[in-house]
Amino acid sequence: QQQVKQSPQSLIVQKGGISIINCAYENTAFDYFPWYQQFPGKGPALLIAIRPDVSEKKEGRFTISFNKSAKQFSLHIMDSQPGDSATYFCAAADVIIQGGKLIFGQGTELSVKP
Amino acid sequence: NAGVMQNPRHLVRRRGQEARLRCSPMKGHSHVYWYRQLPEEGLKFMVYLQKENIIDESGMPKERFSAEFPKEGPSILRIQQVVRGDSAAYFCASSLNPETEAFFGQGTRLTVV
Numbered sequence: 001q002q003q004v005k006q007s008p009q010s011l012i013v014q015k016g017g018i019s020i021i022n023c024a025y026e027n028t029a030f031d032y033f034p035w036y037q038q039f040p041g042k043g044p045a046l047l048i049a050i051r052p053d054v055s056e057k058k059e060g061r062f063t064i065s066f067n068k069s070a071k072q073f074s075l076h077i078m079d080s081q082p083g084d085s086a087t088y089f090c091a092a093a094d095v096i097i098q099g100g101k102l103i104f105g106q107g108t109e110l111s112v113k114p
Numbered sequence: 115n116a117g118v119m120q121n122p123r124h125l126v127r128r129r130g131q132e133a134r135l136r137c138s139p140m141k142g143h144s145h146v147y148w149y150r151q152l153p154e155e156g157l158k159f160m161v162y163l164q165k166e167n168i169i170d171e172s173g174m175p176k177e178r179f180s181a182e183f184p185k186e187g188p189s190i191l192r193i194q195q196v197v198r199g200d201s202a203a204y205f206c207a208s209s210l211n212p213e214t215e216a217f218f219g220q221g222t223r224l225t226v227v
Binding site: 106 | 170213
């Protein structure tokens with residue numbers, strides 16, 4: 001119930017293309033869904049986050065789509081650039097009950113080819 | 115405004131030794147979280163602390179691992195009698211309160227030889 005499943009494990013996209021990463025969860029108590037970006041040797045950095053009262057959130061080239069009934073959410077990276085090559089993690093938290101404890105997906109290694 | 119500071123960045127310990135990992139949260143942050151990242155895997159929650167209190171330690175191994183966040187000074191993750199399987203990157207994150215964004219440090223990469 002605490003799991004967050006992320007796919008694909010790896011993704012190769014051409015420069016200028018759209019990168020799409022998907023996550024699914026079971027715990028309906030989750031009320032906070034962030035996406036983190038991690039470069040090799042660095043800590044994760046928050047990209048964008050959404051709460052279940054909205055179905056979509058956009059910040060620059062990054063968009064989260066959220067489907068509460070399907071218990072799925074996804075990250076879309078528009079106009080993907082080589083500098084976007086990194087590992088992306090989705091996460092979920094039940095903030096009301098468990099505070100800021102994050103349950104992470106397994107990660108997606110994105111490679112954007114020039 | 116300095117970010118979350120973790121030290122050391124790299125730590126090598128022989129089997130059976132103790133490892134102490136330090137985390138100084140961002141200024142004003144009183145909520146600290148520790149996560150472990152094994153090679154080629156995602157981050158796994160270990161423990162959630164608020165000043166002087168352990169709020170949730172459901173992800174901590176039952177033996178050899180302990181964490182504290184004293185009133186003064188950094189949060190410490192302590193691993194006693196390390197084994198090879200403890201080799202991993204350990205990340206600390208801090209937040210102002212449970213509802214706000216958690217900022218991560220650069221991590222401590224522990225290697226047990």
